[in-house]
Amino acid sequence: MFFDRPDSGELAILVHLELPKAVAADDPREFEELVLSAGGDPVEMLTGARSAPHSKYFIGTGKLDELLQLVREHDAGLVIFNHELSPSQERNIEKELECRVLDRTGLILDIFAQRARTHEGKLQVELAQLEHMSTRLIRGWTHLERQKGGIGLRGPGETQLESDRRLLRARIKTIGKRLEKVRKQREQGRRARSRADIPTVSLVGYTNAGKSTLFNAITEAGVYVRDQLFATLDPTMRRINLPDVGGAVLADTVGFISNLPHRLVESFRATLEExxxxxxxxxxxxxxxxxxxxxxxxVDLVLEEIKAHQIPRLLVYNKIDLMEGMAPRIDRDDLGKPVAVWLSARDSQEDRAGIELLFKAISDLLTDDMFHEKVSLSGDMGSLRARLHRQNAVLGESYLPDGRCEIEIRLPQVDLKRMLSAENIDLQDLAVQPQQDSDDERLAV
Known part of the structure; x- marks a missing residue:
């Protein structure tokens, strides 16, 4: 490692200050869960309130004395703040306490480092860690900041700190290039799915909301599931079949959290682009x-940051088995469009409830603009008929005495328009015969 510091221990003292809303810390209960998820053993939480952070120690000198006493009392090797500390604040506190000090960003980075499994995930975590480390590098090398003078030690060479900074920049650049390659590969995959008219459905949500459990319930993919924050880090994609839609791709993504470090958002941009x-x-x-x-x-704030806030969204209220008297249901707006589904995505099939309602709601949203009619094709429209069959849009067909083929089709209007344009055929040439369906199911092109 770069840092010449005391070894870290698992016994941790937590620090949570109540500050004005603009710089307020997050829920202390969530903070404790983060520490537990990282493998820490929180033995005490120091709380207090300030109108503004102390410029040198973040907490006041009185609280710093209390913190030092707690560290010695519990023989703790780690102090974690539920705040973002500046490099100088972190360095000053470590000097006073003589133990490892970590802020909220460093804690989340550590959890991500533990969870990463794929090559891409490890690269993304390493990039975020290096960028975080680059601002704190000086404190680990204070004994080598300048080359010492004296016989045999003079020379024009760079300092150790400058050398390490150069190595860090080179590594960051290398990882950035690799992730850019990953981003291009993902973009190629998305274009291929778009050409094949395969819709993509992505799971998003706050960490530990049950996304991976729901993903497994839908796809039976066997994704790692555990009741802890950031149990899932690496993205997973599976193909699913939806009623009236056909094939679709379901993507599981990393969970969001309050004040998700900006470096992580940037580093995981290739993944979040899904x-x-x-x-x-x-x-x-x-x-x-x-x-x-x-x-x-x-979650809305993170979606806005990655420019995904305008994408159609369905709220999925999970874990209703923990709510007394709550049954699975679909909530719809005034136009009958699904806006929310209440369900329970338990690990065992016997305990699950509402998954079929979720499938129905997804299908309703993805087929919101469907064409479902009987049409009549002349003999020279065989190419269009073949296209409709390849799209799995034909529900039934028969031949008329005059040689025309009458087929019942159901497909998105945009797909039908694309086919007709490619074949240079007008809709009126199809002799449309309306089906006896409800108005919301039968839409004109």
Whole structure:
């Protein structure tokens, strides 16, 4: 490692200050869950309130004395702040406490480093860590900041600090190029799915809302699931079949959290672009959570940051099995369009409830602009008929005495328009015969 510091221990003292809203820390309960997810053993939480952070220690000198006493009392090797510390503040606190000090960003980075499994995920975490480390490099090399003078030690060579900074910049540049290659590969995959008219549905939501459990319930993919924050880090994609839609791609993404470090958002941009380019977002919500509304707001903020806030969205309220008297249902707006689904995506099939309602709601949203009619094709329209069959849009067909083929078709209007344009055929040439369906199912092109 770059840092000449005391070894870290798992016993941790937590620090949470109440500050003005503009710089307020996050929920202390969530903070403790983060520490537990990182493998820490929180033995004490120091709390307090200030009108503004102390410029040198973030906490006041009185609280710093209390913190030092707690560290010695518990023989703790780690102090974690539920705030973002400046490099100088972190360095000053470490000097006073003589133990490892970590801020909220460093804690989340550590969790991500533990969870990364794929090559891409590891690269993304390393990039975020290096960028975070580059601002704090000086404190680890204070003993080598300048080359010492004296016989045999004079010379024009660069300092150790400058050398390490150069190595860091080179590594960051290398990882950036690799991730750019990954981003281009993902973009090629998205273009291929677009050409094949395969819609993409992405799961998003606050960490530990049950996204991976729901993903497994839908796809039986066997994705790692555990009741902890950021259990899923690496993105997973699976093909699913939806009623009236056919094939679709379902993507599971990393969970969001309050004040998600900007470096992580930037480093994971290649992964988050799967959500930004989806046809539909499933916003999975921990329904019984007390902080449900706050979590929804935080997810909305991240979606806005990655420019995915305008994508159609379906709210999925999960874990209703923990809510007394709650049954699975679909909530619809005044036009009958699904806006929310209440369900329980338990690990065992016997305990799950509402998954079929989710499929129906997704299908309704993805087939919102469907063409479902009987049409009559003349003998010279065989190429169009073949296209409709390849699209799996033909529900039934028969031949008329005059040689025309009468077929019942159901497909998105945009797909039908594309086919007719490619074949240079006008809709009126098809002799449309309306089906006896409900008005919301039968839409004119």
């Amino acid at each position: 959500a930004a380019s989806a046809d539909l977002l499933l916003h999975v919500i921990d329904a019984p959570a007390d902080e449900r509304l706050h979590n929804i707001e935080q």
